[in-house]
Amino acid sequence: VRCIFFYDELSQYVDSHQEEYVQTLRDWVAVESDSSDVLRRPDCHRMMDMTAEKLQAMGGKVELVDIGVQELPDGKTVALPKVVTAQFGSDPNKQTVCVYGHVDVQPAKLEDGWATEPYNLTDINGHLYGRGASDNKAPVLAWIHTVEAYQALSIDLPVNVKFIIEGMEETGSNGLDAMIVAQKDTFFSDVDYIIISDCGWLSRRPALTYGTRGNCYFFAEVEGPKQDLHSGVYGGTVIEPMTDLIGILDTLISPSGKILIPGIREAVAPLSDEEWKMYQDIEFDIESFKSKIGVSQLMYSNKVDLLAHRWRYPTVTIHGIEGAFSGPGSKTVIPAKVIAKFSIRQVPNMDPAVVKKQVTDYLYSVFAKRKSPNKLKVTMIIGAKPWLADTKHPLYEAGKAAVKRVFDVEPDLIREGGTIPIAKTFEDVTGKSIIMMPIGGFDDGLHSQNEKMSRYNYIEGTKLFIAYLHEVAHLKKD
Template sequence: DDVIYFLFSFERILCYLLTLILTMLRTDILEWVAIESDSSNVLKRPDLHRMMETTAQKLRLMGGTVELVDIGEQELPNGQTLALPKVVTATFGTDPNKHTVCVYGHVDVQPAKLEDGWATDPYNLTDINGNLYGRGASDNKAPVLAWIHAVEAYQALSMELPVNVKFVIEGMEETGSNGLDAMILAQRDTFFSDVDYIIISDCGWLSRRPALTYGTRGNCYFFAEVEGPKQDLHSGVYGGTVIEPMTDLIVRLFLHPSDTLISPSGKILIPGIREAVAPLSDEEWKMYQDIQFDMDSYKNKIGVTQLMYSNKVDLLAHMWRYPTVSVHGIEGAFSDSGSKTVIPAKVTAKFSIRQVPNMDPAMVKKQVTDYLHSVFAKRKSPNKLKVTMVIGAKPWLADTQHPLYEAGKAAVKRVFDMDPDLIREGGTIPIARTFQDVTGKSIIMMPIGGFDDGLHSQNEKMSRYNYIEGTKLFIAYLNEVSQIKKTSV
């Protein structure tokens, strides 16, 4: 207990110093957000490569053993290939008497354009009332930097790290972590061999209360392309004579009276998909019941008057542990303002189905593809349909009683003086499942992002409060993990 008290007191000093350090370190987050590392846009690939190099250089200057791991190429839907961003690995400390944690993070981002409705340039980090606005600020650049700052804080005070710390930082998370699975498999017996625990901070709290996350949904992302005339046509001149790809796509694929892809309320109705979902247990129901979650503040945050479900348990269940389908948009159709009288020649609908236990992406791919082709065949359209699953990520679920989670609860208690909510994540962190399957190591998700950070949305932000307190949490957590008995690994 004395040791713990000492550490705690010491941490207070350390945290004070850290606040000072962070003021200096703000240049990192500024520089990182300024790099348009959009992994879904092939035209931004040079920026993405630069982002990985910047990350590696940061860790090199801190004295880490750093590697930029080549993970090959990706194949684009058009058949071309493109170099994947290298994965950054780094090691700080190799003491065999200490636990070794491996922090996973990503530095690629979702697309963002000022015209989408951002109040500030998404690639120019802007501090407004203590919030740092910028694409990737919360997802996932600031959390990755917070982990780096945690190590820097120890170094700045010439203190020894209580555990060995490794980093594995990728640049393809937003599009399905292409190439990372193979890299983890390849390095299972080398880089990952001495790793005891894997930590992921790529998610957010549910409310103003700190949280630990024990589950995520997977995601199957589909492109359904319908190709017709060799080029766009004038809708006045040709309308009525050609079988239009947009009609095939919208009217036929999304809701033919007798073959329904999604119901009007948004439920996916392809046979077999919902049947695979694990039923909600009484225990789970009770757990959801106890979680701090304010429906009104949730409605207010997203600006709607009515949600899909009017009670907390149903809502949380459909946020976390039931599948859902979203139609994201259509590529190739007219999308600007104004009124173009065009028959688009090739249109690609983009939709995704969130995966939960016990769904299997490989099976979902087959179900969706077979279904769409069978519906389209009945149409007897001369247009061509091509269905591609561009992301196929499994869901992930952890045991909240594991020592790793107990250490997390203690660290939260220490920094925030309260117990964390135990929550799940509706979004996908595909790599959690891979780490679990390939390395067999235990994983914890420890979010520091705020509940209203606007991930994937306009005006994404990270608050200074969450950034700084989050860094303190990571410092405390490294200490807590060092207390876990070696035998309980």
């Protein structure tokens, strides 16, 4: 049966509640739920409580699931933020979707170069600036408002809606995999589809995302003297850990971006003609991309190469060095122990376990050639696999229809250069199909200074979710 869809009423309801939605987002952004900083853990707990309370107030069947503790480098432990699960409706005749999202955020400080206080949501010309606004608080709220809108107008939800909201996404989703495995036959038993809205569009055109890169994140630690030394008094007598570290980091990637670690490039699936054609058709303006990030020249000058290296080829980034002098001004120190942080984005058909061995073997062999008395320790602290969906799956066809209804355009089918490791876990554990349906703008500045969510994306995105539930209701059950 095709049920009546009160889209216009729902859409008007959303429009007329815009200020309320913005205020809720402001309240959420005000919580500094930076999961990378254990000192902020109380804020993370509070954020999970607020999320649970919100869903409970809406009549959801809510649980705060204890997922254990996090081990700190000093051997101590600290409680992980609980995972919030919620359920709205349990009609066995309906499809059941499960929306995944997270309410923890990346670190942010005003002095990093923010134009506004990062935890005070600030509206400038319809753009709502604040840490976590786009990643991922507004999308989570948009899903919550979707259910609220149906409830407020007393319209039956076309599908059963479940939520799984975590508070450790930015720090590797610790404990979540185990929780999903543990609830495979309970919470997830009746779930038909999983929806993730933790990414963004590529341009002003709405998009559906069908792939993400994985991430292998490495620490390379070089340890020398037992404590920092004065560079005047000791310089010239010791082989400095920093020199060794710089030396091995410089062997990872060529100036033109070629990964120099043996075996990495060979593992990558070749670009098919079909892919080439798809990339060619995607709406993407290289010049505006360049001006957005403020560079005069990119790694590749044509659209297909650029998108391919953004989405479906691996890359190496050196993030920084812990233990060396990093302040402003000058300090005449020989750092005793330095730890480089670098990561390699994974793509099909790479395997994190193999990458770990390739990187580790390579760096130890490069280091051995230096004949340094210092000690090198290479560890892979994150090994997240890439994820790839079939764009012909009915879930994506439903997505295209919803985009068409709300925005009156065909969505771009895109991939994500970043990593959403949980997608791969959901797929592997539950065996269910997944769709990524972003509502964030292409210029939201995720993980950067001046992150924002635009009112347009927040509000029209909520409508997209409303329309999508309607479309999903008409899919044949898997």
